[in-house]
Amino acid sequence: MINVALVGAGRIGRVHLESLTTKCANDVNLHTICDGVAPDLEELAADHKAKAVRDLEDVLKNPEIDALVICTPTDTHFNVIQRSLSAGKHVFCEKPISQSLRETLDVAELAEKHKKVFLVGYNRRFDLNYRKAQEIVTSGKIGQLQVLHATNYDYPGAPLEYLMDCGGIFMDQVLHDLDLLRFYTQSEPEVVSAMGNANAFPELRTIGDADVVNCIIQFKSGVIGSVDCSRFATYGYDQRIEALGTKGGVWSENKTTDNIRYSTSGGTLSDNPMPGFLTRYMDSYANEIVSFVNSIVNNTPSEMDALEAIYSLKMAAACKLSLKEKRMVEISEIKP
């Protein structure tokens, strides 16, 4: 059994708490829940027979704790990861590691130096449909990959205060799709071009951000990837990917709550996409935690480490620059 501490018991922390105590129950003892602010921390910890801790330092200096699952806000990740790896703990951290390339590289070095499992939660890689489509692409079943397109339209949409303070659409939302492009192509991005506008939230223009964007990425392998991303769709959480190869194509369509199609002479009706990320990606959140625990227990490599996270981070930074300067941006322009 490994002793795990959950750090940050907010929205996503409580999702991972569930996985740790159910799907991983054979391998994990939930030792501690640490949250600086959550008013119901003591009750939550007692419900899960875990210790309630307010100060991260008390987690780090406890030799009984083997691993941390970090679900604190993005701007705290680098600090918490750095301290945790240095204290000799295995680390799962929610995405992104950091918006800084330098800090992301530092995390990769630290994980290597301390020989600890480090997994960053790019959960799309752990979604069964996206993963199956990726296996079809990388196994060569559709021949040589030519183009790849990801769609990511949010629903019901985040509040404006969040959008103004999250690092922008590329670093916050498009990052997931850029990571999927890397996962499918297994190639290095070379050049990007991004366009965008702020229609639903015009206030975003004041910070140089957009609420709808289109990004095109040329990879060294020759594959052309693209992403359409919107902060809001009226009909549900629209999440798809499609790939065209020289011998065929593969499509991963939306998940719906039922699969009924209903037709009359007036037209055809079917269910809308799922109502948000917590329902659409619930399985993938569990799968990534199981993967992290398996890597520790079986001494196998992390399925999503810091070096792999660098590709999407560079693409997101290049897209941001492309939108700002209205030009194509070479990935080599993005320096630590």
Ligand SMILES: NC(=O)c1ccc[n+]([C@@H]2O[C@H](COP(=O)([O-])OP(=O)(O)OC[C@H]3O[C@@H](n4cnc5c(N)ncnc54)[C@H](O)[C@@H]3O)[C@@H](O)[C@H]2O)c1
């Ligand atoms: N992969 C995904 O699909 C996905 C979805 C949602 C959130 N996230 C990521 O998860 C992270 C958390 O998001 P959230 O929506 O759960 O946030 P949240 O605000 O709901 O929860 C964060 C919690 O961390 C606690 N906290 C803050 N600083 C702390 C510290 N130093 N030590 C201990 N506790 C601390 C806060 O009190 C709060 O309870 C973000 O980085 C976000 O990008 C990822």
